[in-house]
Amino acid sequence: MDLLAFGKTGWGDELFYATLMTLAVSITAMIIGFFFALIFTPLKLSKYKFLNLIGNFYTTVIRGVPELLVIYLFFFGGSGAIMFVASMFGYNEYIEINAFLTGSFAIGIISGAYSTEVFRGAIQSIEKGQFEASKTLGFKKPIQFFKIIMPQMLRLSIPNLSNVWQITLKDTSLISVTGLVEIMRQSYIAAGSTRDPLFFYSVAAVLYLLLTYLSLKLINRLEVKYSRGF
Amino acid sequence: MDIDLMITSFPKLLNATATTLKLLSLSLFFGLFIGLLFAILRLSKNVFLSYFAYFYSYIFRGTPLLVQIFIIYFGLGQIEYIRSSVLWVVLKEPYWCAIIAFALNTGAYTSEILRSAFQTIKPGFIEAGKSLGVPSKIIFYKIKLPIAIKQSLPAYGNEIILMLKGTSLASTVTLMDLTGVAKYIIATTFKPIEVFIVAGSIYLFMTFIIHNLIKFLEKRFGYE
Numbered sequence: 130m131d132l133l134a135f136g137k138t139g140w141g142d143e144l145f146y147a148t149l150m151t152l153a154v155s156i157t158a159m160i161i162g163f164f165f166a167l168i169f170t171p172l173k174l175s176k177y178k179f180l181n182l183i184g185n186f187y188t189t190v191i192r193g194v195p196e197l198l199v200i201y202l203f204f205f206g207g208s209g210a211i212m213f214v215a216s217m218f219g220y221n222e223y224i225e226i227n228a229f230l231t232g233s234f235a236i237g238i239i240s241g242a243y244s245t246e247v248f249r250g251a252i253q254s255i256e257k258g259q260f261e262a263s264k265t266l267g268f269k270k271p272i273q274f275f276k277i278i279m280p281q282m283l284r285l286s287i288p289n290l291s292n293v294w295q296i297t298l299k300d301t302s303l304i305s306v307t308g309l310v311e312i313m314r315q316s317y318i319a320a321g322s323t324r325d326p327l328f329f330y331s332v333a334a335v336l337y338l339l340l341t342y343l344s345l346k347l348i349n350r351l352e353v354k355y356s357r358g359f
Numbered sequence: 360m361d362i363d364l365m366i367t368s369f370p371k372l373l374n375a376t377a378t379t380l381k382l383l384s385l386s387l388f389f390g391l392f393i394g395l396l397f398a399i400l401r402l403s404k405n406v407f408l409s410y411f412a413y414f415y416s417y418i419f420r421g422t423p424l425l426v427q428i429f430i431i432y433f434g435l436g437q438i439e440y441i442r443s444s445v446l447w448v449v450l451k452e453p454y455w456c457a458i459i460a461f462a463l464n465t466g467a468y469t470s471e472i473l474r475s476a477f478q479t480i481k482p483g484f485i486e487a488g489k490s491l492g493v494p495s496k497i498i499f500y501k502i503k504l505p506i507a508i509k510q511s512l513p514a515y516g517n518e519i520i521l522m523l524k525g526t527s528l529a530s531t532v533t534l535m536d537l538t539g540v541a542k543y544i545i546a547t548t549f550k551p552i553e554v555f556i557v558a559g560s561i562y563l564f565m566t567f568i569i570h571n572l573i574k575f576l577e578k579r580f581g582y583e
Contacts, residue, residue, distance in 0.1 A: 300423075330430040
C-alpha cells in the first residue's frame with residue numbers, strides 16, 4: 130500500500146492524474162465522435178446512393194479494422210495527414226500536434242463510427258408522423274432537424290450511447306502505445322521502476338472498473354431523467 | 360502513394376495474418392467453453408456460483424483487454440509459486456499468454472450472450488420435455504443447448520469480429536501478428552497510409568468473410 134502513497138514516496142498522485150487524463154481523453158474523444166456522427170448519420174440516411182456509400186464506408190472500415198491499427202495510423206501519420214488536409218484548405222504552415230490531440234482524434238473517429246450507428250438506429254425508430262408533422266407545419270429543414278428530430282434522437286440514443294462510452298473509455302488504454310501518460314502508461318512506468326507489474330496493472334484494472342461503474346451510475350440517472358415524457 | 364511498398368509488404372502481412380487467425384481460432388475455441396461454463400454457473404440456483412459468474416463477466420467486460428493481457432503476461436510471472444510450477448511452461452510464452460487473455464475475455468462476453476439466449480428459451484419447450492419424461496441431462500443437450508446456440512448466433516458473430524480486432528493487441532506483447540508486422544513496416548518506412556490500406560483491407564476481408572459465414576449459418580438454422 131506504500132506504493133500508492135501520495136507525494137514523492139508513492140505512485141498515488143501520479144495514478145490520480147493519469148485517471149484524470151484517461152477521463153479527459155475519453156470525454157474529448159466522445160465529443161469528437163459526436164460531431165463525426167452528426168456528419169455521417171445524415172449521409173447514411175440520405176436518399177443519394179453516393180452519400181450512402183461515403184457514410185457506409187466510414188462505419189464499415191472503422192468498425193472492421195482494429196483500433197490499434199487506427200491509432201498507429203494517426204500516431205505515425207498524424208501530423209502529415211493533418212497538414213495534408215490543411216493544405217487542401219490553403220493552409221501550408223507546419224502543424225505540430227501533441228499526443229493528447231492525436232489520441233483523442235483517433236479514438237474520436239472510432240467512437241464516432243459507433244455513435245453514427247446508434248444515431249441511425251435512433252432516427253429510424255422515431256415515428257414517421259414526427260417528420261411529416263414538422264414538414265406540414267412548414268418548419269425550415271435545419272429547424273426540423275435541430276428542434277424536432279435531434280431532441281428525440283438524443284433521448285432514444287442514451288442507452289446505446291452509454292455502451293459507446295464504455296467502449297471509448299476502454300479504447301483509450303490503447304493510446305498508451307503513443308506515450309500519452311494515462312492510466313495504462315502510468316502503470317507501465319510504475320511497474321517498470323518498482324518491478325511490481327502485477328500490483329500496478331491490477332490497480333489499473335480497478336481504476337478502469339471504477340470509471341465504468343461510476344459513469345454507468347451517472348448515465349442511468351440521466352436516462353431516468355430524460356425518459357420522462359415531454 | 361507508394362504502390363511498390365504496398366506490393367512488397369502484402370506477402371509479409373499475409374504471412375502475419377496466419378498468426379492472427381491462429382490466435383483468433385484458439386481463443387474462440389477456449390472462449391466458447393469458458394463462456395458456456397460461466398453461462399451455466401450464472402443461471403444456477405446456487406447464489407454463490409451465480410454471483411461468482413456475474414463477478415467474472417463484470418470484471419472482464421469492465422476493464423480494457425490491454426490490462427488483462429499485461430496482467431497475465433507481465434504480472435503472473437512475478438509470483439514465485441507460478442514460476443516454479445508446471446504452469447510456467449505455458450505462461451512464459453507470450454503466445455499462450457495472449458491466448459489465455461483473449462479466451463478469458465471472449466469467454467466473459469460469450470457467457471453473457473449465451474445467458475440471455477438460455478433465458479429467452481420459451482418455458483414450454485422445457486416443460487414439454489419434462490412431461491415426456493426426458494431426463495434433465497438430455498433436455499439440456501437436446502433442447503436447451505441447440506435453441507440457445509441458434510438464438511445467440513447473430514450476437515456471437517459480432518463477438519467473433521470484436522475478437523478478431525482484439526487479437527491486434529497481441530502485438531503489444533512482442534507477437535508478430537498482422538498489426539504487429541504492420542506496425543513494424545510503418546516504423547521502418549514511415550509510410551503509415553500505404554501500410555494501413557493493405558493491412559486494413561486484409562482485416563476488412565476477414566470481417567466480411569466472418570459476417571457472411573454467420574449470415575449463412577443463420578439461414579441454415581432457419582433464423583428469421
